[in-house]
Amino acid sequence: MNEEGxxxxxERNETARRLMVLNMGPQHPSTHGVLRVIxxxxxxxxxxxxxxxxxxxxGIEKQCEALTYQQAVTLTDRVDYLAxxxxxxxxxxxxxxxxxxxxxxxxxxxxxxxxxxxxxxxHLVWLGTQALDIGAMTVFLYCFREREDLLRIFEMFSGQRxxxxxxxxxxxxxxxxRGWEAMVxxxxxxxxxxxxxxxxxxxxxxxxxxxxxxxxxxxxEKLIELGVTGPLLRAAGLDWDIRKAExxxxxxxxxxxxxxxxxxxxxxRYQVRVQEMRQSARIVEQALDGMPExxxxxxAPHVVLPEREKMKTQMEALIxxxxxxxxxxxxxxxxVYQAVESPRGELGYYVVSDGTSKPYRVxxxxxSFGNLQALPAMIEGGLVADVIASMGSLxxxxxxxxx
Amino acid sequence: MLPEAVAENPDxxxxxxxxxxxxxxxxxxxxETTLWIRPEKIRDVCSLLKAEQGFERxxxxxxxxxxxxxxxxxxxxxxxxxxxxRRVRLKCRVGGEEPEIDSLxxxxxxxxxxxxxxxDLFGIRFRGHxxxxxxxxxxxxxxxxxxxxxxxxxxxxxxxxx
Numbered sequence: 100m101n102e103e104g105x106x107x108x109x110e111r112n113e114t115a116r117r118l119m120v121l122n123m124g125p126q127h128p129s130t131h132g133v134l135r136v137i138x139x140x141x142x143x144x145x146x147x148x149x150x151x152x153x154x155x156x157x158g159i160e161k162q163c164e165a166l167t168y169q170q171a172v173t174l175t176d177r178v179d180y181l182a183x184x185x186x187x188x189x190x191x192x193x194x195x196x197x198x199x200x201x202x203x204x205x206x207x208x209x210x211x212x213x214x215x216x217x218x219x220x221x222h223l224v225w226l227g228t229q230a231l232d233i234g235a236m237t238v239f240l241y242c243f244r245e246r247e248d249l250l251r252i253f254e255m256f257s258g259q260r261x262x263x264x265x266x267x268x269x270x271x272x273x274x275x276x277r278g279w280e281a282m283v284x285x286x287x288x289x290x291x292x293x294x295x296x297x298x299x300x301x302x303x304x305x306x307x308x309x310x311x312x313x314x315x316x317x318x319x320e321k322l323i324e325l326g327v328t329g330p331l332l333r334a335a336g337l338d339w340d341i342r343k344a345e346x347x348x349x350x351x352x353x354x355x356x357x358x359x360x361x362x363x364x365x366x367x368r369y370q371v372r373v374q375e376m377r378q379s380a381r382i383v384e385q386a387l388d389g390m391p392e393x394x395x396x397x398x399a400p401h402v403v404l405p406e407r408e409k410m411k412t413q414m415e416a417l418i419x420x421x422x423x424x425x426x427x428x429x430x431x432x433x434x435v436y437q438a439v440e441s442p443r444g445e446l447g448y449y450v451v452s453d454g455t456s457k458p459y460r461v462x463x464x465x466x467s468f469g470n471l472q473a474l475p476a477m478i479e480g481g482l483v484a485d486v487i488a489s490m491g492s493l494x495x496x497x498x499x500x501x502x
Numbered sequence: 503m504l505p506e507a508v509a510e511n512p513d514x515x516x517x518x519x520x521x522x523x524x525x526x527x528x529x530x531x532x533x534e535t536t537l538w539i540r541p542e543k544i545r546d547v548c549s550l551l552k553a554e555q556g557f558e559r560x561x562x563x564x565x566x567x568x569x570x571x572x573x574x575x576x577x578x579x580x581x582x583x584x585x586x587x588r589r590v591r592l593k594c595r596v597g598g599e600e601p602e603i604d605s606l607x608x609x610x611x612x613x614x615x616x617x618x619x620x621x622d623l624f625g626i627r628f629r630g631h632x633x634x635x636x637x638x639x640x641x642x643x644x645x646x647x648x649x650x651x652x653x654x655x656x657x658x659x660x661x662x663x664x
Contacts, residue, residue, distance in 0.1 A: 153638035160623075161647055165654045196532055323558050323584075326612025339584050435532055436580055436591065438561075449578070451566055464562040464580070472615050501638060 118146060121483075125154050129232045129487045132497030136474070136486070143482050148475045155501040163461040167427030168194055169268055171458060176262040178463055179499040181224055184217040184253075185441040187266035190461075192347055193437035193448040194268045197430050200399055204391040206270045207349040212283070212386040213256070213265065214348075214439075215379040219290070220249045221442035221494075222376050226297060229369070229491035233310050238300050245293050248286050255279060269403040270396025284387055290380045298373060311365040315477040315489035319363065325476065326469035329444020331493070334371045335363035341440040353382050365492040372494075375442075402428050427456030441466055443494055467499035504528065511535055513555050513590050520550050526595075534591060541577075541594040545604045548579070548592070552609055557581040557590070560606065563616035565624045569650040573597025575626055579606075596626060605631040623648035 124135040133154035139147040159178060163171040175190045176183040188210055195202065202210075227242030250260040255276050257263040265272045301307045317325075319335040332339060340357040342350045358374035360367035396403045404423055405416035422428075432454040438447040444466030451460040470493050477489040507530040508514040514537060517524050524547050527538040539547050551557040561580035568574050579592040596603050605628035606613040617628040618637035625646035627634060636643060645652055 153636075153640075156638040158647060161652075161654060199532075324610050324612055326560065326562075326610070326616075337584070344584075344587050433531055434534075434536070436534060436589070445561070447562065447580070449562070449564065449580070460566045462562070462564040462578075464564075468615065469562075469612060472612055 123486065125151075129490060130497070131228060131495070134471075134495075134497055134500075136490075138483070138486070140483065143484075145478050145481055145483060145486070148478050148486075150471055150474050152471070152497075152500050155497045157502070159502045160461055160463065163458055165457070167456050168430060168458060169423070169427060171461065172267055173262070173264050175463075176264050177498060178465060178502055179441065179443070179446070179467070179496050180261060181221040181496055182217050182442045182446075182499075183261060183263055184213045184266055185439060185446055186463075187264060188214055188348065189437055189439045189441070189446050189448045190450075191266050191268050192439065193435050193450045194430065194458075195397075196435045196437060197433055197450060197452050198268075198399075198402060198428075199431075200269060200397050200402065202270065202348070202397055203393045203395075204349065205393040205395055206397065208386050208390055209271060209275065209395065210266055210348045211350060211353065212383055212390075215382045215386070216249055216252065216283070218379045218442045219376050219383075220246055220253075222372050222379075223249070225372060225442075225491075225494045226369075229488075229494075230301065230307075232487050232491045233307070235300065235304070235307065238297055241293070241296060241300075245286075245290070252279070252282055252286065255282060269399055270394075274395055280387060280390075283383065287380050287383050287387070291377060294373060294376055294380075301369070302373075308366065310485075310488055311369060311492075313362075314365045314481070314485050315492055316362070316364045317473060317476045321476060322363075322473060325473045327444070327473045328466050328469055329440070329442075330368055330371045330375065331444070331470060331473070333357065333359045334367035336361040341438050341445060345438065347437070347439055353385050355379075355382050365488050368492040368494075429454060429456050430458075436464075438464070443467055443496070443499065444470060463502055465499045465502065467493075467495035467497070468502075471495050471500055508535060508537065513537075513551060513557075513588070516555055517547055517550065521546065534589070536591045536593060538593045538595065541596050541603050544577075544579075544592070544594050545606065545609070548581070548606055548609055551581060551590070556583045556585045557588075559584060560610040560613055560616075561589070563606070563613055563620060565620050565626060565648075567624060567648065567650045573601075575601055575624060577603055577620065577626060601626045602629055603627075604629050607631055622646070625649065 119140045121138040121140055123138055124130045125133040135151040137149045138145055159174050175186040178186050223242040223246045227239040230238035253263050254260045257265040322335055338357055338359050355378045358371050360370050400419045405420050409416040410420050430452040432452055434451040436447055436449045438445050446466055447464035449462040450458055453459040478486045504518050505528040508528040524539055524543045525537055529536045559582040561582045564578050566576045573595045574597045577594045582589050605617055617631055620626050622636045622638050623646055
């Protein structure tokens with residue numbers, strides 16, 4: 100070959116290997132929020148991927164430092180807006196650990212019940228949107244039908260559908276409303292058959308199988324090193340659930356299984372989350388059957404607001420009320436890290452107190468932040484169309500990532 | 503010499519045996535172990551804990567600002583062993599005009615974003631990090647918001663006239 104020919108061949112080669120950079124997001128519908136992924140493509144294949152986050156950063160950790168302990172509860176809802184009660188619970192447990200408060204059994208059981216309803220709620224949104232992203236629209240409509248019932252239940256308890264702030268430091272925000280048991284029982288009786296409905300549509304559906312089987316596989320060791328937690332690890336074969344390993348809020352008294360799969364692909368994650376919904380329904384039923392009698396807040400007058408009646412008749416109650424509302428309660432010096440199993444994985448609150456009524460530092464170890472780091476490992480080497488399946492299976496909430 | 507509070511803690515004993523200089527201070531409070539590690543030793547201590555004590559997970563990296571104390575920052579590492587169901591908290595005190603500490607990204611790739619976040623919000627640099635850039639805030643942001651001398655409403659905007 101002469102020199103000219105070699106040059107042309109090299110140029111042709113170069114054109115064939117030229118990479119295209121594609122910006123996916125920040126407003127792409129399958130990112131479920133505002134996430135930007137920078138994809139380097141060679142044809143349909145992904146050579147490199149880099150998530151770009153921070154579009155929803157609102158400085159929640161900084162704001163917590165400017166508020167009193169009980170005021171900061173409302174910010175925890177807004178971190179992960181699909182699992183608000185898990186965040187309330189984790190924060191309340193962390194501050195109660197600092198205060199050395201023990202909760203009455205009814206409070207602990209109510210919290211378990213609400214946390215499990217939250218898990219079902221969150222998994223329903225995940226299942227509906229993942230199916231919708233891949234093209235199965237019916238599932239989405241079914242899931243949101245049940246989610247509506249759940250939101251009604253949350254509204255009944257707290258007056259709010261999403262930002263409930265119902266779990267507070269020292270107990271619950273309000274007395275559980277009249278008729279709550281019947282409402283929850285009606286939902287939970289019907290729920291397993293609803294899960295059957297979703298499974299009928301998806302589990303053996305050939306299109307669903309083709310789009311999810313073998314997609315987004317990452318080996319277990321790599322997932323752990325990347326900081327991934329929750330259903331993603333359980334779908335890769337690790338039997339680890341914080342509710343079992345480090346029980347909190349009396350989870351040790353409930354009988355439930357931790358579903359695992361070994362494939363570590365999108366389909367395995369689907370199976371794990373669907374089974375988790377069934378297990379959560381089991382826990383809610385047990386909580387309904389065995390709900391202990393007793394007070395719905397702790398006997399700690401310096402932390403918990405007194406009842407209205409007492410305030411009108413007792414001097415001490417009036418003083419405590421005035422002090423809690425105006426200056427908050429002081430929390431002894433120290434630091435704690437409290438972890439709970441949120442629907443997305445390990446949710447941890449690291450709270451540092453300097454002895455005043457405002458937290459010195461609140462750090463939120465949010466599961467979505469850790470999980471999203473695994474996205475490049477899942478999609479690199481695959482096809483563009485599979486990015487959406489992998490992203491859906493990560494089940495991140497951008498508020499939870501950016502805080 | 504190990505402080506009494508953690509004298510029986512197997513992880514602290516392992517660190518002490520490998521390097522008697524590494525632990526500055528230790529505390530056991532509310533069921534949680536905290537070890538203060540000399541900042542220059544953090545990489546060695548972590549690789550020892552990962553390889554020999556079964557801490558396969560770096561749960562999170564964050565920092566606390568104790569302004570106006572000096573050294574003002576504490577970098578906080580939460581390590582977790584799933585196999586042994588144990589947690590330990592390591593802390594390093596760093597300070598000065600340009601606070602710096604070694605990166606752990608070569609041990610745990612997952613440390614990447616956590617360290618970038620700490621740099622973004624506290625201004626602590628991590629030596630050997632593959633991409634020491636801002637993560638959450640825009641690249642041209644001024645200041646590090648989680649520092650205690652940074653006002654909650656920021657420097658740039660005043661709400662007085664509104």
